[in-house]
Amino acid sequence: MGIAENINGLRSRIAQAARRSGRDPGEITLVAVSKTVGLEAVREAMAAGLNHFGENRVQELKFKKGHFPEAHWHMIGRLQTNKVKDVVGETVLIHSLDRWALAEELERRGANLEIEVPALLQVSLAGEEQKAGVLAADIEPFLKSAGQFKRLKIMGLMTMAPLSEDSEKSRPIFKELHEIYRCYKSRTYHNVDMKHLSMGMSQDFEIAIEEGATIIRVGTALFGE
Numbered sequence: 262m263g264i265a266e267n268i269n270g271l272r273s274r275i276a277q278a279a280r281r282s283g284r285d286p287g288e289i290t291l292v293a294v295s296k297t298v299g300l301e302a303v304r305e306a307m308a309a310g311l312n313h314f315g316e317n318r319v320q321e322l323k324f325k326k327g328h329f330p331e332a333h334w335h336m337i338g339r340l341q342t343n344k345v346k347d348v349v350g351e352t353v354l355i356h357s358l359d360r361w362a363l364a365e366e367l368e369r370r371g372a373n374l375e376i377e378v379p380a381l382l383q384v385s386l387a388g389e390e391q392k393a394g395v396l397a398a399d400i401e402p403f404l405k406s407a408g409q410f411k412r413l414k415i416m417g418l419m420t421m422a423p424l425s426e427d428s429e430k431s432r433p434i435f436k437e438l439h440e441i442y443r444c445y446k447s448r449t450y451h452n453v454d455m456k457h458l459s460m461g462m463s464q465d466f467e468i469a470i471e472e473g474a475t476i477i478r479v480g481t482a483l484f485g486e
């Protein structure tokens with residue numbers, strides 16, 4: 262199947278999952294994860310109407326953005342501190358803010374360029390210690406401390422469920438993150454605007470939508486293996 266057909270299939274699965282959970286499909290943003298494909302595939306996806314793309318490497322993101330500056334580019338992969346200078350200003354959203362030292366570096370770069378740096382706090386939930394991200398218990402102190410920043414804005418939460426044959430294994434993780442998200446959304450922190458909940462990939466995006474995701478990050482279901 263071609264990319265356009267994949268997108269059509271994906272759109273109807275997104276709409277069905279939204280409807281099952283009483284949600285408006287329009288409130289879910291599909292980020293097409295283009296990390297394994299080239300410019301031609303991005304071009305096809307754009308022709309089929311997609312305009313949000315995710316990359317996990319800074320150089321690749323900049324390269325593709327150079328060809329398609331009109332698309333919205335998301336950084337979704339682990340970000341080394343020494344790459345921050347190359348990525349700030351290139352993305353609409355950094356999904357992978359996973360440690361305090363990175364927050365400080367993003368702030369510093371945003372201040373240098375005099376621009377806002379929107380990012381999601383990546384959370385690692387119990388039982389997936391191998392994943393990057395802050396632990397649930399560390400979210401609140403992180404959000405409180407973020408009040409000192411002027412450029413870095415925390416726009417929500419992101420998580421990755423462990424890879425599994427059984428996508429239902431992701432559900433308790435997504436449910437838990439949604440609860441955490443709702444809890445912090447109801448409070449007020451300076452520099453924090455809990456707008457986005459980024460969770461769900463090819464294996465489990467329908468479950469993520471049922472559990473409240475506002476952004477899903479889909480690669481292989483769109484572009485193939």
Ligand SMILES: *Cc1c(COP(=O)(O)O)cnc(C)c1O
Nearest residue numbers: 294317337462463478479480481
């Ligand atoms: C690669 C990647 C995805 C997309 O994974 P697929 O299984 O190909 O849909 C989503 N999020 C992150 C952080 C990734 O690195």
